[in-house]
Amino acid sequence: DAGVTQSPTHLIKTRGQQVTLRCSPKSGHDTVSWYQQALGQGPQFIFQYYEEEERQRGNFPDRFSGHQFPNYSSELNVNALLLGDSALYLCASSSILAGGSYEQYFGPGTRLTVT
Amino acid sequence: AQSVTQLGSHVSVSEGALVLLRCNYSSSVPPYLFWYVQYPNQGLQLLLKYTSAATLVKGINGFEAEFKKSETSFHLTKPSAHMSDAAEYFCAVSEEGAQKLVFGQGTRLTINP
Numbered sequence: 001d002a003g004v005t006q007s008p009t010h011l012i013k014t015r016g017q018q019v020t021l022r023c024s025p026k027s028g029h030d031t032v033s034w035y036q037q038a039l040g041q042g043p044q045f046i047f048q049y050y051e052e053e054e055r056q057r058g059n060f061p062d063r064f065s066g067h068q069f070p071n072y073s074s075e076l077n078v079n080a081l082l083l084g085d086s087a088l089y090l091c092a093s094s095s096i097l098a099g100g101s102y103e104q105y106f107g108p109g110t111r112l113t114v115t
Numbered sequence: 116a117q118s119v120t121q122l123g124s125h126v127s128v129s130e131g132a133l134v135l136l137r138c139n140y141s142s143s144v145p146p147y148l149f150w151y152v153q154y155p156n157q158g159l160q161l162l163l164k165y166t167s168a169a170t171l172v173k174g175i176n177g178f179e180a181e182f183k184k185s186e187t188s189f190h191l192t193k194p195s196a197h198m199s200d201a202a203e204y205f206c207a208v209s210e211e212g213a214q215k216l217v218f219g220q221g222t223r224l225t226i227n228p
Binding site for chain 1: 119149151156157158159160161164205207214215216217218219220221
């Protein structure tokens with residue numbers, strides 16, 4: 001059973017550019033959440049997708065957008081990159097139908113470096 | 116609003132000694148609480164979770180945590196540290212219906228031989 005997968009593993013971009021990160025959830029999961037983890041910090045919630053719609057959003061600007069596809073996979077897009085966007089981007093999947101604790105399973109992350 | 120405070124950004128213990136990582140939370144409703152571990156250059160792995168059942172929760176790799184409502188705490192312990200326990204540990208809180216996790220700043224655990 002494949003867990004959560006993310007691509008690419010590493011990415012280097014220049015300020016002002018746009019980037020797309022991809023995530024495939026754990027088999028049987030229908031909800032995808034994205035988190036940003038700056039160096040030396042805990043992960044910060046960006047947003048969550050369920051049934052192809054944004055269900056919740058954290059305190060991130062509109063430059064951060066996402067999408068969920070019918071197969072539950074998801075993309076995170078960041079426009080007009082800033083140096084401060086350099087971080088590890090984590091994708092987590094869960095199942096609404098599991099109820100209760102909403103346990104989230106994390107992928108290995110994408111390390112984004114903005115120069 | 117939910118929040119998590121992890122006391123001590125860096126904890127160092129000797130191999131075989133007790134591990135104690137502290138976590139205090141703030142939540143307006145009964146919370147769900149989690150401990151995750153992160154090894155270098157990897158994602159987060161769930162160690163254990165509290166979901167309003169037993170207050171003493173046992174997880175993987177010999178870790179356990181006790182939910183104390185009166186102290187709003189969820190401290191992580193392991194009786195005997197192993198070198199392989201060296202990693203970053205994160206405490207997180209979630210609320211019913213919210214699904215999003217709110218993380219603490221993390222505690223880096225170092226094991227001395």
